[in-house]
Amino acid sequence: MSESTPSEILTSEPLLRVATTYLRPSDLELLEQAFHLAACAHKGQFRKSGEPYLIHPLSVAVILAEWHLDPQALCAALLHDTVEDTGTTAQEIMEQFGHSVSELVEGVSKLDRLEFQTEQQAQAENFRKMLLAMARDVRVILIKLADRLHNMRTLGAMKSDKQRRIARETLDIYGPIANRLGLHKLYQELEDLGFRYLYPNRYTVLSKALKAARGNRREVVGKILTALEQRLASFGLDVSIKGREKHLSSIYQKMQEKSLSFSQVQDIYGFRVIVPDLSSCYLALGALHTLYKPIPGKFKDYIAIPKSNGYQSLHTTLFGPFGTPVEIQIRTRDMHKIAESGVASHWLYKSSNTPLSDVQKKTHQWLQSLLEYQSESGDAAEFLEHIKVDLFPDAVYVFTPKGTIKSLIRGATAVDFAYDVHTDIGHHCVAAKINDQLAPLRTILNNGDRVEIITEAEATPNPAWLNYVVTAKARAKIRHYLRTLRHEEAEVLGERLLHQALRALNADPGTLTTDQWEQLLKGDRCKTREEVLAEIGLGKRLNIVVARSFLPKNGDTFPTPEMRTSITIRGSEGMAVQFAPCCRPIPGDPIIGLIKKGQGLLIHTQDCQNIRQSRTDPDKWVDVAWENNSGQLFEVAIKVLVLNRRGVLATVASAIAEAHSNIDSVTIAKADGTYSEINFTVQVQDRAHLAILMQNLRENPDVVRLTRV
Template identity: 60%
Template sequence: MAALAAHDVPELAAIAPQVLDAANRFLIDDTQYLKPEDRDMLSRAFVFSEAAHRGQTRQSGEPYISHPLAVAGILTAWHLDAQALAAALLHDVMEDTGVSKLEITEKFGKPVAELVDGMSKIDKLEFQSKEEAQAENFRKMLLAMARDVRVMLIKLADRLHNMRTMDAMRPDKQKRIARETMDIYAPIANRIGLNAVYQELDDLSFKYLHPRRHGVLAKALKAARGNRREVVSKILDGIKHKLADVGIEASVSGREKNLNSIYRKMQEKQLSFSEVLDIYAFRVIVKDVPTCYLTLGSLHALYKPIAGKFKDYIAIPKSNGYQSLHTTLFGPYGTPIEIQIRTQDMHRIADAGVASHWMYKSGDDSFSDVQQKTHQWLQSLLELQTDSGDAIEFLEHIKVDLFPDQVYVFTPKGKILNLPQGATCVDFAYAVHSDIGDRCIAAKINHELVPLRYKLKNGDQVEIVTAAHAKPNPSWLTFVTTGKARGHIRHFLKSMRFEDSVQLGERLLLNALSTLHLPSQSVTDEVWDKYLRENGVKSRNDVLADIGLGKRLAVVVTKRLAQLAGQWQEESPSSKKGPAVTIRGTEGMAIQFARCCNPIPGDPILGLVKKDQGLIIHTHDCPVLSKGRVDADKLIDVEWDPEVSRLFDVPIRVLVDNARGALATIAAAIAEHDANIAAVSTQEPEDEDQRYMQIQFTLQVSNRQHLARILRGLRALENVYRIQRTRA
C-alpha cells in the first residue's frame, strides 16, 4: 500500500502531521495514474528523503521535506513517471544531507540517481567567482537536461515552488533569485513549451524585482476587470453567435496578459496602462485543423482584420512546438481584439509543451514533432558545450538562444528554419551545418547577393555560397547572434590561434637556444618529458603555445631545458644576442602589428611578447616602447623577411588647399602609384575663410620604399601643403 502508516517510519511522531497528510494526499490522490508498485517506490522515496532532511527547516520555519513533496506534486500535473517523481522527492538529499549517488542507485536504481545528480550543484570544485560557479552549475544542469529532459522539468518545478514561497527571504536574496529566474528559467520554460509555468515564473520574478510596480499594476488590473466586463461579454457573445450560425462547435474564452508582459509592453511601446488594456484577447478552441481556418474566415467576416496582424503558427510552428492562428480584428467601439484559434491538442502543447509527451501519451505518438524539436535544441546544447571554452561563455550562448522572438526563413529547397530575431546570413549558414558556416563566403537573399551581416527577415529565401578553402573571419563575432554560430567561430579561432602560437613559440624557443649557444638537438625527448612532468603540462605543444602567447618567457624555458640537459653555462645570457626572428607578415593570429605605430617592411622593428596576445611588432621609435615601461626580457630582436608579399596599412595625414576637387586629385595620385585606400576621413576647417583642410588616409602599401614613392608623388601636387606619416 502506498499510503504511509506507523510501521513505515520508526519515529512517526517526529513527522509533522500536516507533512504526513500532504504525503498521503500525494501518494493516494495525485499519483492515481501510476501502477501500485510505482507508488510503493514513491512511498519509500518519501520515507528516505524525510529521514535525510529531518531536523532541517525552510526559511519560513516549515519542515524542509515539505519542499521536495510540493515539487513532486507539481510534476504529477504533467503525469511524469515514477522515476522523475522519486527524483523530485530526493532532489536535495545529495546536496544538503551528504547522501551519495551510490546509495540512491542501490535503493532506487540508476535512472533515479542520474536525475538527482543532474539536479545537484557542483560544490566541491573551487571557482574564481560566484558568477563562474553559477555558470558551471547551469552548464551541468543543461547538459544533464540534454541527456534527459526530465532533469529540466524537475528543476522548473523546483524553481516554481521556491518562487511561490520566497516571502520569508531577505529582499536582496529575493531579487537575486528573481533575476536568475527571469533571465534563465522562465525563458527555458517558454523554450520547451511550458507556457503556464513560464507565465507564473515571469510574473513572480516581476513581483520580487519590482514590488511597487507590481503592486500598482495588480491593483489597476483588478479595477479594470470590472470596467471591461461589459465589453468582454459583448465580444464573447458576438463570437459565439457567429460560430454557431456557421455550424462551428467551439470553446471561446477571454484571456488576460500577465502583469510582466503588460509592463514590458508599456515600456517597449511607450504606452499607458489604459492603452495596453484597450486590447481584448480571446481564445477559440475547435476540433481539428480545417475548422481552425474556417473559424478564421468566419471571424474575419464578423469583424474587419487589421492588416499585417495575422500569423499562421499552424503551417509554421514555433520552435517549441506551439501552434495556433493569431489574428487581430477591429471589434465593437473600434477596440482591437487579439484572437488565438487552435485545436484541443494544440492547446495541450501550448500549456504543457514537451511535458505533454508524458501527460497525453498515445499509441500514434502524435506529439513526436514537439519531442523532435526539443531534442534538436537539446543536442545543440551538447554542440555548444564542445565549442565553448568555459562555463560563462557557454551560459552566454544559452541566454542568446533563449530569447523567444524568431524569424522564419527558407532554404533553397523550401525547408523552413527558425532563427532568433536579428540573426544574420552567417547564423543561417551555421544553422544548416557547421561546415557550411565555416566555409561560407557570400549569401543570396531571394536570389540577390547581400553582405554576410545582412539581418534576416520573415519569409526570406537564403542561399549560402561556399568555398573549399574559406575559413571563419574574426569580424563575424561582431554581428552573429546564435550561440551555435558564435561557439563554432570562437572554437575555430582558438584552434587556429593555438596552431599559430605553437609555430611562433617554436621560433622563439630556437632563437633563445641560439642565444645560449645550445644546439636544438641537445634538447631530447627525455629532457622535454622531464620539463613537462616538472611543470605539470600535458604536451610540448602546450609549452610552445604558451611561449607564443607570452604566458611563458622563451629565455626562462630555454634556461631550464639547458639545466635538465646538463648543458647550462653560468654566464648571463642577457648579454648575448641570438639571431633575429624573421617576420613574413603572414604568420597568422600569433603575430600582430601594433596599431600605435603601424610598422611596414623597411622600418626597423622590435617584437614585444605580450601575455595572451602573442608577439606584437613595433617600430624601433614607437612611442609605446620609448616610454620605458616595457620589460627588456619581453623584447625580441626581429627583422623583415626579404620576400614579404602582403600589403600593410599605414596612416598618413595630408594638409591641402580647401578647394573643390582636392580629395579627388589626391586619391587619383595615390591610385597612380598602385596603392589602395583602405579608409579616408576629412576634417573641415572651423572657419570658412581658413585656407587649409586636413585629410586622413589609411593606405595599403607593400613596403617603406612604396610609401616613399607615394609621398613624393603627393608632394609634387600644387594644392598639397604638408604630408605626415601619423602615429598614435
C-alpha cells in the same frame, strides 16, 4: 496546497490524490516508499517560514504529478534534496528505487553543489550545469523548474534583498527556459512572481488597477464573447471559448516596451477558441473574419510553421466593437495541451514505449546542441552568452535553395544561416544570394527570404563576423575556429623563438632529443611539447628561460651568448604576430619585437615612442628582420594638409591610386577656412613604395604639408 493544514501536508495524501488519476497501484506504492524515506531524512529540518522542510519536496512532486510525469520523476522530486542536505546517500537511493531515480536525484543535486567567487560566475556555472543535466535527461530540468516554482510561491519568508536576487535569477534564467520548453503556464507564473518580488510597489499598483478594470470590462467582454459564440455556431462549429486576461508581468512589459499607459494596454481583449480538429481551425478563422474585420499584418500561422518549442495556434487580431482590438487564438485540444505543458507533455507517464514525435525530436535536437556549444565555449560566461541568445523566442523563417524552412532568431544574418546549414558551409562562406540577388554576408534576413550561400575551399572565418552574428551556433563555431587557429600559429612562432634563443646560447636546435623534452615536461603545467611552444609564442613564458633549461646542469658556466639571429617577418603570420597600431611598421623600417603576455609577438619600429620606457628587460625583446620581397600589403598612416578647395580630396585620392596604393580609411578635419587636414590609412608594400606615393602627393599643387604619422 496552500489551503492545507500542516498535519495534512505531512502525509503523502496530496500527492497520491493527483497521482491516482493516472498511475498504477504498484507505482503508487513506490511513491509511498519515497515519501517515507524523504520524511525520515528531513525529520527535524525546517524552512525559513518555520514549516517542516518536507513540505517543499512534497509540493514539488505534486506540481510534477499535475504535469503527469512518470513515477521515477516523482520519486526523484521527493528525494531531490536528501543527498545534498541529509545523511542519505546516492547508493541507498539506487538500491531502493533503481538507477533512473538515482541519476535524476544526482542531476538535480549537482546544480547547486559548487561554490563561486562572484554572483555572475555562480549564475553562469549553475546555468551551464543545469543545461548539461537537461541535455542528458529533460526530467531533471522539469524537476528543477518545479523546485523553483515552489520556492517562488513561498519567497515571502525571505529577506527583501534575497527576494530580489532570486526574482532576478528567475526572470533571467528559469522563466526563459520554461518558455523555450513550451511550459506556458509555468512561464507565466514564474514571470508574475518574479515581477512581484523584483518590483513590489509596481506590482501592487498594477494589481489594484487590474482589479478595478476587471469590473468595468465585464460588459464589453460578455458582448464580444456572445457574438463570437453565435457566429461560430452559425458555421456549425462545436467550440469552447474562453477570455484571456493578460498577466501582470506581460502588462508591465508591454507598458515599458511601447511606452503605453495601463488603460491603453487594457484596451486589448483576448479570447482563446478551442476546436475539435485541424480543419476546424481554419474554418473558425474564416468565420471570425466575417464577424469582425482583421487588422492587416496581425495574422500568424503557427500551425503551418510551429514555434521552436512545438507551440501551434492561429493568431489573429480583429477590429471589435467600439474599435477595440480583439486578439484571438485558435487551436485544437491537442495543440492546447502542448501550449500549456510544452515539452512536459512529451515526457508524460506512458505504459508502453511510443516513438518520438516530430516535436519531441526537435526538442531533443535543441537539447543535444547545448552539449556541443558547451564543449566549444572557453568559460561559463561565454557559454551563458551563447545560450541566452537562443532562449528568446522571436524567430525569422527563411528557405534553403531546395525549399527547406530554417528557423533562425530575429536579426540573424547570412553567416548565421550558413552555420545553421553546416559548420563547413559557415567556415568557407564568401558571399550570399538572397532572393537570387548577391548580398553581403552581414545582411540581416527577413521572413520568407530564399538564401543560397556561396563558398570557396580556401576561405576561412573572419574575426569581424563576431561583430554581427547573433546565433549561438555561429558564434561558438567561429570562436572555436579562431581559438584553435591562434593556438596553432602561436605554436609555430614559439618554435621559431625557441630556436633563436638556442642559437644565441651556442646550442643547435636540431640536436634536441625526446628525452630532453620529457625531462622539461616533468612537473610542468604543460603536458606536451606543443603546449610549451604555444606558451612561448603567446608570451606566457620566455624563450631564453626555456632554452637555458635544455643546457647541461653539471655546474659548467653557460656559453657566452653570441649575437642573436633575427626572426624574419613576412606579414602573413596571422594572429600570433601583430603590428603595433601606434607606429605601424612597414618593410624597410628598422623593427624590434616585443613578447607581450597572452598576445604573442608585437612588432614596433625601433624609434617608437611607446616602447622607450619598457626596453629595460632584454629577455622580452626579440631581434626581428623583414623577409625580402614578402609580397604582403601593410597599413601606414599619413597626414596631408591641403588647400581647402572644391575637389581637392578627389585629386589627392587620385595621386594615391596612381602610386598603386589602396586607401583603407580617410578622415577630414577642417583646420580653418584656408586649409584642411586629411588623415589617410593606406596600404603599401614597403618604404620604397611609400616614398613613391608621398612623391606623387608632393607634386600636387594643393598639398601644403605631408607627414607620416
